[in-house]
Amino acid sequence: MSRSLLDRFSAWIDTVAGALVGAAGRLGRRRSVTLVETEPGRFVMAGADAADSGAAAPIRLDDGGRLPAGVAARIAGRAVALELARGRFLFRPLDLPRQAAAFLDGIVRAQLDRLTPWHAGDAVYGWTPPAEAAGERIALTVAATARTGIAPLLDALTREGARTIVVAVRPDDAAAPVRVLEHALPGRIGIAQVRRALLAVLIAAALAAVAATLAEQIVGADLDASRADLDRRIAARRIALLAARGGGDAATAAVRALEQRKHDGAPTVLVLEALSRALPDHTFVTEMHIEGDKVQVMGLSRDAPALIRLLEQSSNFTRATFYAPTTRAAEDPGERFHIEARIRAPIEVTP
Structure with a gap:
């Protein structure tokens, strides 16, 4: 199987897994909650939830305390989108060949310690959608920050019963948020788990199909051989019965000859x-x-x-x-x- 087919199959699996997780999430929750950081450590709840909960005033997530009752009620059991301030992140441009678009995850991870002060395991990071550049190249911006800097925020939302937490940042006011982390509580099903399950189901189905085909061929061949053997035995038995009944009668001999001719032909x-x-x-x-x-x-x-x-x-x-x-x-x-x-x-x- 060529590399392009493998890439397409992997992309298809990811798409299906994402769709299943998204559908399950829509069935298992009401609306999502968006918290936007306006200044270091202070967040406001965006959208209609802010007015419903009376949480228009900034709230703190990293002081170890409990959130206001109205905010906690809006967070419990929901997916939370945490949009952090740009000041928490380093932004680094990255210029790559166009062929690298299919392998951005591995490339960015390998170059993160060159672009930032952190290793990949110590940071949360993401990148903007690649844009076409001159000379058959693509350009993107990597956003990264230390994992320890956002751990208190994740802990606070986890204590309040958030179902999942998606951390993002906007490179500028006009840009779409760049997702840098998706944190799911233990027991929640994520895209990686669904992807593994889908692969396991497909492999099991392929093995079952191969086994069924082999079994059909083996059993079919055995049945054909058994049927041919049974036909020969029936023909021989008929000839023996005719011989026993008719003796030397000419008509019986003719019938026997026809039977033998049919059997031998x-x-x-x-x-x-x-x-x-x-x-x-x-x-x-x-x-x-x-x-x-x-x-x-x-x-x-x-x-x-x-x-x-x-x-x-x-x-x-x-x-x-x-x-x-x-x-x-x-x-x-x-x-x-x-x-x-x-x-x-x-x-x-x-x-």
Whole structure:
């Protein structure tokens, strides 16, 4: 599987996981709550929740105390969007080749200690959507801050029963928020968990399909062999019963001969399958007659003389010859042929 297919499959899995988590979140909560930092450590509740809760005045999250009752009631059980002030973050531009767009997560993580004072494990970070730049390149801005600086804020919201916490920052007033962290309480299902579950389900389904296909082939082949063996035993039993009943009677002997001929003769469907494998694609069979171990074939072909050689080379036919002249009519797309050949028993038709 090529790299592009793997990337598309991974993106599809992420999209489905995000959609499932989003749908579950919409079913399990009322509205989300947005807290915007207006000055260091002070937040206001944005939107209609501020007026409903009487929380228009700034509130503090990092002093270890409890929040006002109205604010706490709005936070409990909900998703909280925490929009931090730009002063908490470092913003660094990053210029990359356009081909790096599919691998931004790993690239930014690897270069974070070069761009900022923190290692990736000690920081929370995100980046703006990449913008096209000259020379087949892309430009983006990385926003990062120390993880320890926002830990008290997460603890305060966790104490108040927030369901999930999304931390973001705006690089400027006109820009969309850049998500730097998504914090879920223990027991909550996140995108990574859903992604692993989806992969497990898909792998299990693929293995089940392969197992079912193998089982069908094995069991089908065994059933075909059992049926053929049963047919042979039934035919032999019929011949024995006729012999026991009729003795030397001529009619009984004729019936026995017919039974034996039917038993020994090659099945028509196998002969037709062997012919279809031996004859080229430009050859069309219009009639076929089987008499004992002899088959007569009539049809059209662009190269009728070559058919004799092809039938002789087949492991299922021998002594192939034309039993009537080969002709060509003006309206025919090829030569009309009449070929007779001997059938080699048993017919062998390989997949």
